[in-house]
Amino acid sequence: MYTRNKVNLTITTILLVSALIIMLAPFYFIVVNSFKPLSEIAANGFALPKHFSLENYFVAWNRIDFGNALKNTTIITLLANVGPILFGSMAGYWFTRHPNKITQPIYMFMIGSMAIPFQAVMIPFAKVTKTLHLVNSHLGLAVCFWAFSLPISMFLVAGATKNVPFEIEEAAIIDGCSYFHMFWRVVFPLVKPAVMTFSIINTFWYWNDYLMTQMLLTRKALRTIQLSMQALFNEAFYAWDTALSALTLSLIPMLIVFTLLQKNVLEGVAAGAVKG
Secondary structure (H helix, E strand, C coil): CHHHHHHHHHHHHHHHHHHHHHHHHHHHHHHHHCCCCHHHHHHCCCCCCCCCCCHHHHHHHHHCCHHHHHHHHHHHHHHHHHHHHHHHHHHHHHHHHCCCCCHHHHHHHHHHHHHCCHHHHHHHHHHHHHHCCCCCCHHHHHHHHHHHHHHHHHHHHHHHHCCCCHHHHHHHHHCCCCHHHHHHHHHHHHCHHHHHHHHHHHHHHHHHCCHHHHHHCCCHHHCCHHHHHHHHHHHCCCCHHHHHHHHHHHHHHHHHHHHHHHHHHHHHHHHHCCCC
């Protein structure tokens, strides 16, 4: 039995290490080559640079106006997170605490909308955004993100709310709290792990989104990091030294965010994993 367990552990370790190498290989290629001139990249893309240089990063920063793109992406990401946190959390709580013939179908309909890909509604979506004057606006794009990110926000908060004892809410109401203050002062701190989870998930989406952002932001001054990266590849397809440096710059902010907040994701998933 001991030998069999040891063999299984060895096989599992080999498979996990192999999967890790496959997943990290693209990141190794991007980061290592970002410090090399184009001639070295063409000679051997997987070799370490002979002389580390930050020149590619300076060229990439100026060429895609990374400072402006970073500012635009950060503003959009922050604004886009406001809607799900405010409205998604309140809606998820309300649907859980007030199930009836009206709220339940609405909740199921909204959750079911997560199965509809954006490409399926892209054409009518473009017409609606143009009619509502949401084009070429940070806030307009953020509002559009609200619409598509509310379902998952509601879903996670609804699951977390089931773990909150109803007696705590009753005690707050008896003590004179309104429903609004009771939610934000009593319930919201208890479902915060779920809120952090969908906020982090949504943040990665907002930060890396290209399709919706490309549809709504057509002015050069409003370009996000992803739009600037695409423009760089269109203008200089063979400038891999500059492109890989720009890719590395675009990865750094989200890598820092995930490293700092990964524990919140695990806590939120555990908080939302309740039996019906």
